[in-house]
Amino acid sequence: MTGTRPPGAGLSVEAEVVRGPFTLRAAVTAAAGEVVAVLGPNGSGKSTLLGALAGLVPLSAGRVTLDGSVFDDATDGTFVEAAQRPVGFVFQDYRLFPHLSVLDNVAFSPHVRGMSRGAARAVAAGWLDRLGLAELARRRPDRLSGGQAQRVALARALAGDPSLLLLDEPLSALDARTRLDVQTELRTHLADFPGPCLLVTHDPLEALVLADRLVVLEEGRVVQEGSPAEVARRPATEYVARLVGLNLYPGTADGPTVTLEAGGRSSCPTTRSAGRCSSPCGPRPSPSAPLRRRPPARATPGRRPSRG
Amino acid sequence: MTSPAPGPRDRVSAPAAVRLTARERRRRAVTGGGSRSAPAPLLLPALVAVAFLVIPLVGLLVRAPWSDAWRILHGSQAAEALRLSLWTSTVATLIALVVGVPLAWVLARTDLPGLRVIRALVTLPLVLPPVVGGVALLLAFGRNGFLGRYLDQWFGITIPFSSTAVVMAETFVAMPFLVVTVEGALRAANRGYEEAAATLGARRMTVFRRVTLPMVAPSLAAGAVLCWARALGEFGATITFAGSFPGRTQTMPIAVYYALEADPDAAILLSLVLLLVSVAVLVGLRDRWLRSGAA
Structure with a gap:
């Protein structure tokens, strides 16, 4: 849907997920280095979409591929378990392990993916350094501020060297003031990420600032898709129009x-x-x-x- | 409100007032909330309950032959019985941990068919009279039991009336305490952390080892202590299945029971030793205990 790129590169999703009375039916693509924001009201299926990409929720129909390799294909039954997908997931509530220090939280992914404890800690320290968190390495997650926890969650997701980055409402748990700081910073880090990045939000501002392209989801369907400017100029539905003012x-x-x-x-x-x-x-x-x-x-x- | 002349306003009666001491004012300001004094209908039964629980223990302390304590304990088989009780209940707890924690996980996290029935069966020993448990063990593992027969014929192993039987009886009665505690904690644990661990590349066994277990650690400790204490006090199943051979199967509770007939003073002292051990465990694990209770 976006421009020209080699076939198979980037993320390609055609997802249908049936969860009780709710059905998500959405097609989304994201090129390498592209940040796509999935924007929608509560209950529109945004989080379900991320869950399907991460392997936490299997598809009822459709297909998910990343750089040509199939993650999930409901027609032939192919399914790659969450642990096997090269995906970094930043959860809305961060989910930092409360019993591990910040350093060990960030070292978790490299360690469980096969590195020795020492090597994993070295990788983690590198990421903490890069995100300006080095002095928090020994802290427990319950001693972090919201903004710090958000950065640590990002560092933890990136430390696993993912090919796809997923962010679920990354800023919604922050107070208004912290949000602005973290937002600016997050944009820089997302720009540095080489793979496709999908970010889910109900906040149009967050989407406009962080994303290269918007996908608007309503009641499990994609209602509009385009650059922030296009979506803002020609809102397709009442919801989108309200969002962009x-x-x-x-x-x-x-x-x-x-x-x-x-x-x-x-x-x-x-x-x-x-x-x-x-x-x-x-x-x-x-x-x-x-x-x-x-x-x-x-x-x-x-x-x-x-x-x- | 001091209006000198009676007016229409006086028909509204003033709300009842109490005197608050400065100390009480400070307390309420700091801790918040209202009065902390208990109404009599709650306070009196509460005091009766405390008295009922504490008076027997006081009786034990009052009646204890303190002056002869050392001689009596030394002369009896107390040390032997205590040693047997401590090691058998510890081994029983270890067995319960090794097989009970996985069982708790299966009960909490899977939906295998018949799980409800299994849950009911494994919690049955909680309510089953221990003597019945002892009889059941005897019928299964006794020399003529449906399993014990073959153990005896094929391997020459006889379980009843051995220290192994003591451990088995204690495990049978005490393990459900651990299973139930840990299962509850696993159900209450936030699954989100396990999802997060999966997205970070951890396989299910790694998730269990590195995320699930550490998160339920306080409940695990509480369950293990409950299990150990129950095993330490086990009487009915043990005496039925293992008998009462001093040094081999005569645990502390059984020693107390027999001493009560032969030498009441020794029975009192043995009871005090058990009481002491129990209190020591409670105090030693108080922090963890309370924290898991709060969580």
């Missing part, structure tokens, strides 16, 4: 002019054809400065945003 007004387009059903007119430069359409109205976060979130504009006519 836009209201959608149903109306009838005649060239660039849209006659709104609720009365009034709006100009809509992106509308190319005539007919029914939704006109976005409100502040548009420009791709270069997406850092400030604004409340949705409330124009007098058509106060209720509706689906386009």
Whole structure:
């Protein structure tokens, strides 16, 4: 879906996961070095998607491949267990082992993947150094602040030398102030990661800042996909419009002019054809400065945003 | 509110007030919450319960022949019985750890068919009268038991009335304490850590060894202590299956029982020794015990 790249490279997912009454059906790709944010409300299936990629949840149908090798294929029954997948997972609640020091938490993956304890600790120390956590090496996780724990969780995921990085709501457990610091830093680290990176969030700001591309998930389906700028400019659903701070007004387009059903007119430069359409109205976060979130504009006519 | 003239407001009666000492005010400010004094309907039965539990122990202390203690203990088979009790209950606990912890894991983490029945069966010794356990062991492993017969014929092994029988009787009665405690801890443990370990490349056995076990360690210790204490006090199954041969199968509780007929003073002293050992274990493991109780 994105540009041209050698076939088989990067992550390719066609997932269907049935969990009781809920069904996730989503196709997502991510190229090497690309950061894809899966954005969606609670219950949209984001975490299920990550679980399927990590091997914590098997697919009901579909296929997951990374760089050409099959992780899960429901048609022929192929399944690679979570422990065998070269995946780094940063959990929303971090899940740092409470009985191990920070150093041993980060050394866990290299150690269980075959390195001697000493070598694994050396690798871990390298990562702690790189993420500016060296002085925390001896601490227990319960003595860390939220921001520190988040960084340690990232270091632990990276220390296993994964080919795919998965982050589940990486910043949601942080207070607003810490979040900004960690966010900036996280962007740098994600940019350094050579493989594909999938990050799940319900926070549009987080997605806009961290990701190269957005995939919007609603009720288990992908409703929109594109660069942050595209998604912000042309929100496909009410949910997306609200996320990016836009209201959608149903109306009838005649060239660039849209006659709104609720009365009034709006100009809509992106509308190319005539007919029914939704006109976005409100502040548009420009791709270069997406850092400030604004409340949705409330124009007098058509106060209720509706689906386009 | 000191209105001199009676007015319509006085019809609202003032809320009942108590006097708070400065000390009580400080306590409430620090610990929060309201009054800590217990209402009489709760306090009185609580005191009765404490008295009932403590008075017999006091009786033991009061009646003990302190002046002759050393001579009596030395003359009796106390040392032998104590040594036997300590090592058999320790071995029983070790056996329970080696097979009971995996059993607890299987009960907590798998959904094999018939697991409910197995759970009911392995917890049965908790409620089964120990004598029944002893009879059952005798019927299984006795010289004419359905397994014991072949042990005797093929290998010349006779279990009943040996120290092995003591260990088996104690394990039979005490292991469920460990299994139940550890299973509960495994069920309560956050599975998220195990998922995290899996994504970090740990296979299931590694997850168990490096994540699951350390996380349930406090409960494991509590369960092992419970198991050990129960094994130490085992009487009914032991005397049925192993008998009472001094030095071989006569454990402390059995020695106490027989001494009570022959030499009551010795019985009291032996009981005190057991009491001392139990208290020492409780005190020694108090921290872990309390922590696991809080968790």
